[in-house]
Amino acid sequence: MTSLDTHSDPIILEMRSITKEFPGVKALAEVSLRVKAGEIHAICGENGAGKSTLMKVLSGVYPFGSYDGDIVYQSEVQQFKDIRASEQAGIVIIHQELALIPELSIMENIFLGNEPTRRGMIDWAEARIRSTELLARVGLRENPDTPVKEIGVGKQQLVEIAKALNKRVKLLILDEPTAALNESDSQHLLDLILGLKGRGITSIMISHKLNEIEQIADSITIIRDGKSIETLDVKADGVDEDRIIKGMVGRTLESRFPDHEPQIGETFFEVKNWNVGHPQIQDRLVCKNSNFFVRRGEIVGFAGLMGAGRTELARSLFGRSYGRFISGQVYKDGRELHLKNVKQAIDAGLGYVTEDRKTLGLNLLDDIKATTVSAALKKISKHNIVDVDKEFTVAEQYRKSLRTKTPSVEEGVAKLSGGNQQKVVLAKWMFTDPDLLILDEPTRGIDVGAKFEIYGIIQQLANQGKGVIVISSELPELLGLSDRIYTIFEGAITGVLNKEEASQESLMKLMTSARKTA
């Protein structure tokens, strides 16, 4: 069968100089990847390095023709026009967000889009026999009729794999498979992936959890800034976590930041024993007993991997706009604050620039001037009537001082580039005149030049005596910008480092492991 082919050619997949561009951004530049048949191949890189984009190219989400370069799979150049085409070839991708339908049963999910039929009718008897068999293979002991929403995330992940096996998968791609799983579920999943390897199924795994990669991967390709940096052979090269981190972050810090002399004052904002529960899942904490403080004029960084709970912490502080508040105190200028909604938070002098500009930060239907004043309409209104002339004047001021590139402030924000959109969002929050401004991924999706300008704006705000919190996945950014950096792992603050003692390696260690020192 196919095992004969794979023996004669040990390389099952080769991606040659893949280049993928989005308007204004080069997501992948000449990326190459060689995967041997029957191995577990890990892809490592920071958030935004291009790992997921590469996998989307491979699985046909970005169809042939929308990228440059060749995909050679089983010794043939492939031209996948959609996911179906790649699945027919035996390549199945399991996304970070599971593609299961919660209301349907395990069996129905496994066969979704792939239903066994007899004379045009779904053959449920056949489906039942096959799903029992598949569930046994992935080690899931559940009734196939159980609705998927009633089983935990770990088991759902297994259902996804069963679904992939049903498609006669030869190359399984797992995007952050253990991100949402607890320790024992993760271990079970890793064992399963090893088991699949024993049956000749090749896996590509994207993961941030380096210990897992070290544990099961045979080789590792490191991607950084849309380029493939190196491929390591785990056994031959004696790879360990530090080696991977070095590959992932190894870039130099040139003059990517404006010069800045911090003028740090006294502590004015303090959070104590902050506990927040997951909005849906009972008993799951997204913030675990967090304690931190911010001083006037200080830029405080928050480092953590995606999903570590950084955004959850920020949003729960910002008027409880996320999660279920459980316990904790917030002090500002010595007084305890009870912020029950966003309006109160804004009135108390807090500002929060969201991580996701387009879905949370902007009304894309608005123009620049309306956006600029939208969080502080009271300031330009009399008797609840908006003074549109003041609106224009204010927007114009910020356009000039932040150097927003636009023909006029009456332009729609949807038309602006990412960097300029971010400037408009910053203007919006600067106009509320907050004492503490929380910036969540302030430079995501922004080109280098605009980043530099935004760093300058952040430093200016600090110089005005405001406290600034910067949440970022980009460690160089945090290192270049912050005076002090907290690290978060799985909802808990695992450490705090001063600018002088922080390095990418030391941060990465704290970000990927449970609390070492109390």
Next chain:
Amino acid sequence: MNALKKLFGGNTRQFGMIFALVALIVFFQIFTEGRTLTPGNVINLFNGNSYILILAIGMVLVIIAGHIDLSVGSVAAFVGVSVALMIQDWGIPWYLGILFGLLLGAVIGAWQGFWTAYVGIPAFIVTLAGMLLFRGFNQFVGKSNTIPVPNDFQYIGSGYLPEVGPNTGFNNLTLLLGLLGAAFVVFSEIRSRRKATALGAEVPEAWVTITKLILICAAILYATYLFATGRPGTSFPIPGLILAILVLIYGFVSSKTIIGRHIYAVGGNRHAAELSGVQSKKVNFLVMMNMSILAGLAGMIFVGRSTASGPFDGVGWELDAIAAVFIGGAAVTGGVGTVIGSIVGGLVMAVLNNGLQLLGVGADLTQIIKGLVLLIAVAFDVYNKSQGKRSIIGMMMKNFSRNSESRPEETTSTKEVIARES
């Protein structure tokens, strides 16, 4: 083309629809051999559609906020019958009746707003239930009978501006209203132009403004002439007057007040609005409540016009109002739409209806044509949404604004910035 672009371009997106309206009027004027633009017909058109247009005002706010209200016809009917009964049985004066009707509308609106905003049930469901509920109440309370209303109450539905002052051959009040309207338009345009210049914002060239003003004033004055020269006893109708006042108020509220901004913000991106301190539940509640108050008003005007309340008042009104709003450029997904656009959209439907009637087209064909007009208008909207444009008006303006597509520069090089910094 360029001249037209300047004249109708800019941020006044309604002009696309106004084009369609004018074209429609001209078309019918020609094909009905002048029977469209006669005083009698125009007065009729306003009288027969003002309550739908009033509903459209409330509906556009609901739709901007991202909801829909299917119950307005039933609410209107229920308020209408309640007020009629109250006047008949308790003998309260007409103004108390109106006050009571508005109050009842507010209570109903609070009920629907509560379920929509605070319980989080989609407005479609809440108002579908309301549609059944209040239709039932209407027939229960009125025992499915026709209940007449007295003459003074009929005035709000079928009255006209009275004759006052010297005999000029026109209705003097209508004339005065028309002149005031024209003066207001000229005054506000000049004022905003002056302010914009003072602030250093872009202003269109003088001839553009002047031509625009001349066209608008001509339209207003011509309409005034038609209304003022109707057969004796008729003039500008009272429902039209109520409508005009509401358009002014709601136009102002939606574009110039904080609550207006909040409605657009909630409809445009609810999460972003909430994270900017907008209390979206409150906004949704108010929008739903307001709709029912206006529905109550529309119901009373209709009862006044038809001199009695009946069990089948207001059937299908919700669809007319919704159609008007969507033809007027509102987006199905919320966040987009204007009061004035919805009025124009409603007038398009009204003129279409009226013109086809004058041409002797049957009700069957009229419905088919109206259905197609609505479908095409919204199809454009959806198509443009997928193209990144906003609405049918955006589409109509596209031809005029192709040259003005301004693409900001995507990238700034670091060197450039550093050079500027130093």
